[in-house]
Amino acid sequence: MKKYWGPIKQFIKFNIVGISNTLVDFLVFTLCTGVLHIAYIAAKMISYCCGVINSYIWNSAWTFKKETKRTGREYGLFLLVNLVSLGVSLGAMYICRNRLNIESDFLCNIIAMPLSMVVNFMGNRLFVFREADKARAGREDDGGACPPDDTNQ
Numbered sequence: 001m002k003k004y005w006g007p008i009k010q011f012i013k014f015n016i017v018g019i020s021n022t023l024v025d026f027l028v029f030t031l032c033t034g035v036l037h038i039a040y041i042a043a044k045m046i047s048y049c050c051g052v053i054n055s056y057i058w059n060s061a062w063t064f065k066k067e068t069k070r071t072g073r074e075y076g077l078f079l080l081v082n083l084v085s086l087g088v089s090l091g092a093m094y095i096c097r098n099r100l101n102i103e104s105d106f107l108c109n110i111i112a113m114p115l116s117m118v119v120n121f122m123g124n125r126l127f128v129f130r131e132a133d134k135a136r137a138g139r140e141d142d143g144g145a146c147p148p149d150d151t152n153q
Contacts, residue, residue, distance in 0.1 A: 007125070013063040014121050017055060025051035052082050064129035074128060081123030089116035 025047045032043035056078050060070065092112035096102045102111070 010063055010125065011121060014059065014124070015117065017058040017063055018117060018120075020058065021051040021055045024054045048086070052079070055082070059124060060129070064124065077128045078124070081120060081128055084123060085116045085120035088119045089113070092116070 027047075028050045029040075029043050029047035032038040032046055033040055036043075038046070056075070060074075089109075089112045092115050093105075093108040096108035096111050097105075102108050
């Protein structure tokens with residue numbers, strides 16, 4: 001069971017961050033449309049970007065405990081994973097709306113969210129934050145002890 005607790009704990013943290021991303025997205029969207037009177041498509045693009053930035057900050061610092069230096073490659077992979085996740089969400093919503101004839105945008109979004117969430121989590125775990133995860137796995141196998149420092153040998 002201990003073997004599975006790490007990924008489960010990460011998934012829980014990932015979803016807590018996801019809730020904060022949704023709040024950031026909603027608040028920025030509301031500010032852009034309600035106060036600044038920006039068109040809803042532009043407002044959604046701005047709010048989505050703010051949610052992605054919030055996601056990277058919290059997921060790299062907390063969910064995946066990223067300790068290595070942030071690189072352009074990592075930023076690029078993170079953006080790519082989020083774009084794929086957005087595509088999955090939009091695709092699922094399209095299928096719900098146009099193939100399953102679900103008329104409620106809210107219900108389509110509710111159906112699409114878990115699919116997008118799993119794709120996003122797996123993409124981040126397997127591609128974006130992979131190396132830090134491997135390093136932690138090695139330390140956890142030793143009962144939490146750090147490997148000996150052999151850089152001076």
